[in-house]
Amino acid sequence: MSDQEGTIPQQDGLEADYVAALSRPSVVQAYAGWEELSAAERFCFERFLRPEFSVLDLGCGAGRFLAATGSNWRAYVGIDNSEAMTGAARARFPNADFRQxxxxxxxxxxxxxxxxxMLRNVIDMLHPLERRSAALSLAREALSERGILVCSSHLARRGQPAGYVQEDYHGAIVSTYRSAISEWCAELERAGFDVVMVLRDVRETGDADWAYAVAQPNVV
Ligand SMILES: C[S@@+](CC[C@H](N)C(=O)[O-])C[C@H]1O[C@@H](n2cnc3c(N)ncnc32)[C@H](O)[C@@H]1O
Incomplete structure (x- = not known):
């Protein structure tokens, strides 16, 4: 399964800028040193993931998921658009399947x-907007019937409309999507998921909280 017909828009300049900002050596180095999970992530993984699972990590970065949880998954594939990130991931886990x-x-x-x-808001850096819903469709297509999606998204400030907001990301200005928890749930439902759980990940740094959602393909 891939976008062979070319129906999904190519990334625009805002997404390319974001990946470039992430791919700077100082940022990649920081990612390559991270192996912590947030409390929300830990809860999601402990509650919903099992070692016998095959795991697809979209926007895997420098391999934080494997660093935090170990490599004992039945199968693991990590995909990332950044050559620098996948390079750092392979250096950390030479035997894991990382694809750039x-x-x-x-x-x-x-x-x-x-x-x-799709951990740490991978979905929020996709541009144009159609790529966001396409990412949820991709996840749904990749999942087995009772598979589990774990995906986070930035939360908009109370009263602020959903949409892209400019933010400082490790010293670069990037454009990030934000919405209310209710809108995030509705988006998942429109993409064919039942929302199982949503946790607010309260951020001590940065100006937006995140929401971690666990969801399953709805079976009609
Ligand atoms: C904020 S980082 C999160 C990394 C990792 N999930 C983690 O939790 O540490 C987002 C990652 O998504 C990747 N990414 C962005 N757009 C992508 C795309 N279209 N396809 C694959 N990866 C993408 C970026 O290169 C970046 O490494």
Whole structure:
């Protein structure tokens, strides 16, 4: 499964700028040193993931998920658009399956993963907006019937409309999508998921909280 017909828009300049900002050596180095989970992530993983799962980590960065949880998953595939990030991930875990490229252009086997992850707001850096819903569709297609999606998104400040907001990201200005928890849940439902749980990840730094959602493909 990949966007062979070219129906999903290519990334625009804002997404390319974001990936470039992330790919700077100082940022990659920081990511390569991170192995902590937030309390929200830990709860999601302990409650919903099992070692016998096959895991697809979309926007895997420098391999934080494996660093934090160990490599004992039945199967693991990490995909990331940044060559620098996948390079750092491979250096950390030489035996793991990391693939570099746009998640929509790489081949992903349909209905074969027990868990799909988009951790730390991967989805919020996709531009244009259509790529956001396409990412949720991709996750749904990749998941087995009772598979689990764990995905976070930035929360808008109370009363602020959903949309892209400019923010400082390790010294670069990037454009990040934010919405209310209710809108995040509605978005997941529109993409064909039942929302199982949502946790507010209260951030001590930065100007927005995040919401971690656990969701399953709805079975009609
Ligand atoms: C904020 S980082 C999070 C990294 C990792 N998930 C973690 O929790 O540490 C977002 C990652 O998504 C990747 N990314 C952005 N757009 C992507 C795309 N279209 N396809 C694959 N990866 C993408 C970026 O290169 C970056 O490494």
């Amino acid at each position: 490229g746009d998640m929509f252009r790489l081949e992903v086997t349909r209905h074969s993963y027990d868990a799909v992850l």
